[in-house]
Amino acid sequence: MVSIFLSMLVFAFIGAVSPGPVNIIATGAGANFGFRQALPHVVGASVSYSLVVLTTGLALNMLLYWLPSLTEALKYLGGAFLLYIAVKVACSPVVTHAERALANPPSLLQGALAQGLNPKAWLVAMSGVSLFVSAQQPAWLYLLVFCSISLIVCLAGVGTWAAIGSLIARYLRSPMRMRVFNVLMALLLAVSVLSLFV
Template sequence: MDVAELSPLVVFALIATVTPGGATTLATASGAHFGFRRSVPLMAGIAAGLASMAAAAAAGLGGVLLAVPWLQVVMKLAGSLYLLWLAVGTARAGAPGSPGAAARPVGFLGGVWMLWQNPKGWTMTLGAAASFAALAAGPAQLAVLMGATFAVAASLSLSLWCLAGLLLARLLRTDRQWGAVNLLLAGLLVASIVLIWI
């Protein structure tokens, strides 16, 4: 398999991971509040969650999850509650170091959970697995290929969003500015909840 054969999958994974959503919003907020280094566990968790989801979808698990309607509803409810909890925490956070600010960023497991409960993510990775199945000799090879591609793409994309948050933090000077940005980021997390149900 050469680079030309892989390029459509790589482009798809980069576009899918760089577009705004709950994960990118959380990476931006974490970068703004905690800096890049302290946000690495969150970004690694999101990347690992997406990579394992893509691998599982390629291996066939995604199809099973999407074929069970009640499980989809449970995943949507759990995911919506988790994102709502994150949105409330983001909205209530003050400037870094203020009494209302979170003491530490969301960690690795929180990032993994954020991805695994998202039925929309399962649909996307299942569609990718079906679209790019011809790149691999079988489900196991496709699972490795998909997992590795999405892990790298998510790591790059989330790093960009985290750095954008870090740059944003350098522009914010007052508590009022931080409050406005926190509300905006919380609103984007709530919007990602709406997208789960559409």
């Protein structure tokens, strides 16, 4: 039992810290608004991911078995939303230190939506549930543990990306550097989304 929980932890850690749309948004939020202002995005994305794992464990595998076209629909819906976020990041005005108080960092709801519509999150959750929950008894206990591990590790993983963004903010003090950074983050987000369709 302990070995499977350790495997869950390693799996969740790799999924949480690997580059992806939510982590790219967290890095941008940390760089543009600071770590504290990025926390609602971090919490929203983390809670949303644990709900994705729960949903997957309870129903989605069965639903996708009967309606395989739903997988494609979710993929395109999530991809479109994340490309919209990429455009918003690329076109966002450069926020000076004085203007930061008036600007809006990503909210808890935006973090939750970004994760809930993130195709990577669903694919990782489905893989994790099939690896660590489906064949175990009692399945509900393993699902509960996997959801809890996923929440904690996601908070740490996405939070780390926001902290990295906050740390590099001092190097991005000039408007030109910040503009280049925002466009680079938007391009990385777009590439990470488009790579799911190739």
